[in-house]
Amino acid sequence: MKLDGKNVVITGATSGIGKEAAIEIARMNSCLVLPVRNMEKGEQVKKQIVAESGNSTVYLMKCDLASFDSIRDFAREYKRRFSGLHLLINNAGIWEYKRSETRDGIEMTFGVNHLGPFLLTNLLLDEIRGGAPARIINVSSEAHRYTGMNFDDPEGRKRYSSFKSYGQSKLANILFTRHLAQMLREDGVTVNCMHPGFVATNLFDKIAPFLRPVFGFFMKTPIQGAETIVFLASSPGVDGSTGGYYVNRKKKRPSGAALDNEAAEKLWRLSCQYTGIEETSLITSQFTNQV
Template sequence: MCIFIDCLLCPTVIWSAVIGIGVYFLKDYMQGGQFTKETNETGKVVIVTGANTGIGKETAKELARRGATVYMACRDMTRCEIARLEIVKETNNQNVFSRELDLSSLASIRKFVAGFKAEQQKLHVLINNAGVMRCPKTLTKDGFEIQLGVNHMGHFLLTNLLLDVLKKSAPSRIVVVSSLAHTRGAINVDDLNSEKSYDEGSAYSQSKLANVLFTRELAKRLEGTGVTVNALHPGVVDTELARNWKFFQTNFVKYFLKPMLWPLLKTPKSGAQTSIYAALDPDLVNVSGQYFSDCKPKEVAPAAKDEKVGKFLWAESEKWTSKSD
């Protein structure tokens, strides 16, 4: 017994316990704001893009748990169906559907919308969640730089094609998942498609700034319709978003840096909280054109308030997405 007590009181054990407890509380603190209000979403129809993994999957799961009819709009139908079955099993909500949507293809977006409208007369929440990050120089099927194309242009077209259903279903909401990276972004009006030069980090930040500019411009256009639109930063979340970033695939990151950073990362469930808050909080029914982080309002970067650039981006987005297939 004395030997056991001596072991417990040895400095190595004590310091290990102190560090372990500290890491636990740090991890808990870093999860950020949580949406704790209980709501009943039975009868509500929701679309979540990129819902087969990460933040999107957790968002879809929570909406299903609250009774909503959830459309999981994904590019990879095999993974989407696996996630759908898991959500149905966990929530006991049979009204969860997997549908194909490739945001890098205008044709796929139009096909998805046509199929959705053939099935549903209403849409109460559209969550533009899907995204790609720090990709090598790649073009979408329609010739757009992949990050701007998927993160902004694809969602721009999707949203506009669904506005008639959203207006008919008012009060309804659009939620745009942006990022703190928008604060480092700039809209390159002379080379929006990164044809003259390309930097994967700058292109990503530009696409996230485009999300916020789109949100603010759309909010003005939707005034008086009963449809609101807000953007958000989900936090630094442990997801697959960085799968295209070569640095994060190195052994140094996998076996050393990521374990060191683990206490600072949000879980996908915590990362989904601000999306759920923006989609469901009753206090936000008339709030539009705002930006949230950790389930509360946050100031956007000065570049996101540039109305002239916002109008430029809208006009270019309309022109690009109106291409015939």
């Protein structure tokens, strides 16, 4: 897809993989809108994106994915200032070692990694449909294989494990991708998700310092981590391809739990209840187990 003059929203562009993806996508002459939680940090990164890409159509807008009000404010402001959305990249994500909660009292990882992007995407759907042909890319992880969806306790209220919580949120990214892909099949909007690799970013800031050099030895650079996002954003090779999970620019079969259509539908309903989005029903049998 040619991104020249196209409106692109990338979350989590203030660091790591998202920042490198933003620089690369800015180089394609797109109009970048960056929802950021920290405007001061955002200003610094915006300068870097403009300097490295030579593209000055980069806009910062306040959006904290740990607050439904902030996401709603962002979507309202986006609609006021821009017309149509051609590419949405839900990249922002966290790994929380200790259980904490969003402003809405929801476990932080589930809130920021899944419910935040779920709400943001739904609120921008009219703009995305209006921008068709359009693409949505959700940044998931191979960590989705750690676990299944714990619908009895999705927020780890009874028992919290950072591995399970992160893994479940990344599984939710794939279930969300597949459900939304099906919903938008007739609208000229494709929805895919991906794993960036094991990448040296701030995601692992909170791990024991002595482990960092050990991890670092195996890690990709953020530029390498952004490659599959840029591929899914711009390659004509994926025109019309939807509902897929990609690793190293290739489609890969996700876990069995990620292909569970009933779980995808159940998660959709649950996410609607959490965020106040009106439910759109989908007949499970319409799913194609496309991988």
